[in-house]
Amino acid sequence: xxxxxxxxxxxxxxxxxxxxxxxxxxxxxxxxxxxxxxxxxxxxxxxxxxxxxxxxxxxxxxxxxxxxxxxxxxxxxxxxxxxxxxxxxxxxxxxxxxxxxxxxxxxxxxxxxxxxxxxxxxxxxxxxxxxxxxxxxxxxxxxx
Amino acid sequence: xxxxxxxxxxxxxxxxxxxxxxxxxxxxxxxxxxxxxxxxxxxxxxxxxxxxxxxxxxxxxxxxxxxxxxxxxxxxxxxxxxxxxxxxxxxxxxxxxxxxxxxxxxxxxxxxxxxxxxxxxxxxxxxxxxxxxxxxxxxxxxx
Numbered sequence: 001x002x003x004x005x006x007x008x009x010x011x012x013x014x015x016x017x018x019x020x021x022x023x024x025x026x027x028x029x030x031x032x033x034x035x036x037x038x039x040x041x042x043x044x045x046x047x048x049x050x051x052x053x054x055x056x057x058x059x060x061x062x063x064x065x066x067x068x069x070x071x072x073x074x075x076x077x078x079x080x081x082x083x084x085x086x087x088x089x090x091x092x093x094x095x096x097x098x099x100x101x102x103x104x105x106x107x108x109x110x111x112x113x114x115x116x117x118x119x120x121x122x123x124x125x126x127x128x129x130x131x132x133x134x135x136x137x138x139x140x141x142x143x144x
Numbered sequence: 145x146x147x148x149x150x151x152x153x154x155x156x157x158x159x160x161x162x163x164x165x166x167x168x169x170x171x172x173x174x175x176x177x178x179x180x181x182x183x184x185x186x187x188x189x190x191x192x193x194x195x196x197x198x199x200x201x202x203x204x205x206x207x208x209x210x211x212x213x214x215x216x217x218x219x220x221x222x223x224x225x226x227x228x229x230x231x232x233x234x235x236x237x238x239x240x241x242x243x244x245x246x247x248x249x250x251x252x253x254x255x256x257x258x259x260x261x262x263x264x265x266x267x268x269x270x271x272x273x274x275x276x277x278x279x280x281x282x283x284x285x286x287x
Contacts, residue, residue, distance in 0.1 A: 017153045024167045025152040030177070034147055037180040040287055043210040043264040045231070048242075069212075069262050073244040105248075109224045112246040116260035139242045141262040143210060143286070 003032040042144035054138040056129030059093060061122065066142040068119040072127050073137040076104030076111040082132035084113040088125045095124040104133060112136065147176040183287040192281040200272045202237055209285045211263040215271045216280040219247030219255040223275035229259045230270040238268040247276060 004022040009015060023029045054060070062068045076082045082104045089095035102113040119125045129135075148166040153159060167173045197203075205211045217227060227245050232238035242261055249255035256279060263269045271281075 015159075017155050017157065020159055021152045024150055024163075024173075026150045028150050030167060030173050031150040033177050034149075034173070037177055040180065040184060041209050041265055043262060045262070045264055045267075048240075071243050071261055073242075109246065109248055109250070111248060112226060112244045114243045114245045114259060116243070136244055137242060139261075141210075141264070143262075 001027045001032050001035065003029045039144040044142045044144075046140045048137050048139060050135045050138040054135075054140075056127050056133060056135050059095060059124050059126040061093070061124050062119045063122070064142045065121050066144055067121065069141040069143070070115070070117055070119055070125065071137065071139045071141075072115045072135070074104065074113055074127075075134045075136055076113065077132060077134050084115055084127070084133060086115045086117045086125065086127050088117060088119055088123055090120060090123045093124050095126055145171045145175050145179065146173075148173045186287045188285045190283050190285075192278075192283070194278040197278060197281040199274075199276070199278060200270065202268055202270050204236070204268050205263040205265055207285045208265050209287055210265060212260070212284045212286070213263055213269065213271075214258060214260045214280070214282050215278065216256055216258045217247065217273045217276035218279040219249040219257060220275045220277070221249055221252040224248045224250055225273050225275035227257060227259060227271070227273035227276060229261045230272070231261060231263060232268050233264075233266070236268055238270050247273075 021028055074084050083101050084104050085101045086099050087095040087097055088099045089097045100115045100117045102115060104111045104113040115127065165172055219225060225247055228241045229243040230238040230240055231242045232240045243259050245257045245259055247255045247257040259271060
């Protein structure tokens with residue numbers, strides 16, 4: 001199954017079975033487009049990646065070819081005012097564009113913060129750690 | 145309007161009006177796909193309040209679409225609650241936590257906290273937050 005780029009016929013030229021089948025046959029362009037259309041509502045979600053394939057302070061790249069939504073929950077473990085921050089950047093393997101930040105100050109009780117941000121296809125992303133944050137949950141959803 | 149699955153024609157076989165119309169006619173496959181393509185940019189937004197959504201209550205995304213949920217909670221004065229979002233595929237009482245936040249309003253001042261998370265089509269979800277009140281609960285359904 002594949003998509004065949006459109007090709008025009010010249011005046012007087014007959015469309016034969018190959019022309020027809022390329023676009024409307026069982027493995028033609030329409031079948032390809034139907035399969036793509038059927039994916040529009042799809043969304044996959046990972047299991048909790050915290051402490052496994054995802055840790056604070058490491059740069060990751062979205063190589064899924066899809067838009068990704070990332071949710072990170074962490075605990076502030078410092079009496080100061082640790083910030084839980086997300087950085088996302090295209091074409092930079094050391095992303096430093098701050099896209100979201102929440103306070104995790106645990107001066108009175110332990111503080112849990114959550115980030116939820118979008119990572120475009122191929123973009124790099126990271127949630128820095130420092131010594132003041134402890135990762136709790138890290139989930140990723142890939143939209144189709 | 146409906147989608148007609150592709151069917152090959154053999155050499156020397158004529159394409160008649162039925163073949164043509166099934167794919168390119170007024171209610172054929174191309175019209176179907178055009179309608180689907182036009183939905184790509186659509187997104188509905190629904191805002192709920194504590195009168196129409198409740199904490200610690202199980203919901204299911206029955207829209208057939210991917211949903212994005214943002215819940216803003218107003219933390220009671222003197223409270224410092226731990227709040228969760230839960231999400232699960234095939235469990236009507238979801239208990240897999242995907243997000244965790246704490247509100248700290250010991251000072252009795254104003255404290256709002258937000259939990260955000262996607263919900264795939266068909267999944268069950270729930271938000272808990274004892275010692276809080278729903279301030280806004282907004283859901284976006286993508287196509």
